[in-house]
Amino acid sequence: MVKVLAMTNLRPDETEALEIYMKTVLPLVENAGGELIDRYEVEETIVGDDGPKFLSIIDYPSKSAAQSVFQSKAYKDIEEFRDRAFSSYTVFFLS
Numbered sequence: 001m002v003k004v005l006a007m008t009n010l011r012p013d014e015t016e017a018l019e020i021y022m023k024t025v026l027p028l029v030e031n032a033g034g035e036l037i038d039r040y041e042v043e044e045t046i047v048g049d050d051g052p053k054f055l056s057i058i059d060y061p062s063k064s065a066a067q068s069v070f071q072s073k074a075y076k077d078i079e080e081f082r083d084r085a086f087s088s089y090t091v092f093f094l095s
Helices: 015-031 063-071 073-085
Strands: 002-010 035-041 054-060 086-094
Touching (some): 002 063
16 A cells, blocks of 8 residues: 655635546546545644645555556646646655
């Protein structure tokens, strides 16, 4: 099992783009064997510059399964909506 961390900030005026993005990406994650483990909203930054507002942890069966989501044609087709919906969107593999 591989854990993936997504750190994001939403654009509040782009709810339609977020809806389109989520409607497509969630089935892609599930089809790759991914499962959303938890999602957190950052309440307050203690040290450093303000970072992401939301943190999501997703389990995948393997690195290649996670990579298959982001490298798929279906994902490439919704990148425009991702870029409109999020002011920042960064994804990491965790160890």
